[in-house]
Amino acid sequence: MADKGGRGRLLFFPLPLQGHVTPMLQLAEIFYSKGFSITIIHTRYNSPNPSSYPNFTFLPISDGFSEKKTSELSIFALASILNVNCLDPFKDCLTDLLSGESKVHTTCLISDTVLHFTREVAESFKLPRFVLRTSGVGVFRAFAAIPLLREKGYLPIQASRLEEPVPELPPLRVKDLPVINVPNAEMFYQLIAGLVNEARTSSGVIFNSFEELEQSAVAAVRQEFPTPIFPVGPFHQYFPSASSSLVQPDETSISWLDKQAPKSVIYVSFGSIAAVKENEFLEIAWGLANCKHPFLWVIRPGSIHGSQWLESLPSGFLDMVGERGHIVKWAPQLEVLAHPAVGAFWTHNGWNSTLESICAGVPMICMPCFTDQFVIARYVTHVWKVGVQLDNGLERKTIVEVIRKLMDNEEGEEIRNRVVDFKEKANVSLRHGGSSHGTLENLISCISSS
Ligand code: UDX
DSSP states (O other): OOOTTTTOEEEEEOOSSHHHHHHHHHHHHHHHHTTOEEEEEEESTTOOOGGGOTTSEEEEEOOOOOHHHHHTSOHHHHHHHHHHHTHHHHHHHHHHHHHTOSSSOEEEEEEETTOTHHHHHHHHTTOOEEEEEOSOHHHHHHHHTHHHHHHTTOOSOOGGGTTOBOTTSTTOBGGGSSOOOOSOHHHHHHHHHHHHHHHHTSSOEEESOOTTTSHHHHHHHHHHOSSOEEEOOOGGGSSOOOOOOSSOOOTHHHHHHTTSOTTOEEEEEOTTTOOBOHHHHHHHHHHHHHHOSOEEEEOOTTOBTTOSSSTTSOTTHHHHHGGGEEEESSOOHHHHHHSTTEEEEEEOOOHHHHHHHHHHTOOEEEOOOSTHHHHHHHHHHHTSOOEEEOOSSOOHHHHHHHHHHHHHSHHHHHHHHHHHHHHHHHHHHHSTTSHHHHHHHHHHHHHHTO
């Protein structure tokens, strides 16, 4: 291993959302272990905790937000505003950083594909720019196809065509296309087009994925896309990492799991952004109550429309489930998934959660909520076949059926065996001779010669 910092300095700029900050910091740790010096440029909003990363330099820049304002924004509005507000502060930050440079040479910038403004600034400083795409390669391919899907009339989605296959993007159906129900669809399309363009104009696109998982999507993107792509994941498997959690996890999750039987628990969490309607929340609660399995349920404050936290739970629910259920505001998810008591993960299929579940060998109950999660859920259920989808509305009866199928049936056992196979493939990809191991070496050469 090279001396720490001896290979030059890398600048990282994450989008300030949990699902983006986590893989960016994990990637920074991977490069640190390979001898690079690490500087994290970040917004004040959702700032990472520097004390968890004593070897990194953290440079906060102004984002023009107050906490109150951001809580009222959709993630798409937030990303669009950051792309305007951060342009000048980022320029100033690079001016200071690069002009005062003497001891350590800055090799390149690695920014999130959603932060479009970083391209113009990096170009003005002639600083090579690689990008991190925090979701899967198959999702990226679907994003890149959005103009074509609009041209062919698949988008905007029509309710009468939901079940139709999309032959241009197998195995997706119209209902699996990566869109979101927002008032201004044009703004969403522009953000995604910008993301694809950021990737196209970069020196290389880094993915938190591995070839054995996304073989055909990787091959297709390599053929269709002019820019080199580097699937070097799963990042969190490289080494036990410092916590990149923006929220303090509730450790009672683990002491409660310690009391449960092996593979008996359903872990329920819908990531850091997704929210459900009150009637959906009630169906989830009754589904969990009626399925008779123990459950660990993450309910973030504000994740039920119109409620602060648990007020919408049916009266008497907590007494009825008693010790069989444990509810927390935020869990130490990697530890939870690695716990022997966990038998299934009921997830929204955010990319990080999906990858973490696969690497822990835990089968999934899929409940995608928006954008990339629809694509990911389709891959989970129909390509990798490591989960079952909650389809056609969220009803307590269907929930119980799906849980039983996964937890109590032979079909569930087959699904479990397949996910354990992928877990092993993920480990192999990181070892000497594995695909991610080799791709990381290529990426390092590419960065070092940029
Ligand atoms: C979002 C998108 O949904 C996702 O698809 C995209 O790729 C990144 O941005 P999010 O919805 O938060 O992210 O989901 P996910 O990608 O699964 O990331 C959530 C992260 O938070 C995971 O790393 C998970 O381990 C962590 N987490 C979640 C916790 O540590 N504790 C919890 O209780 C819940």
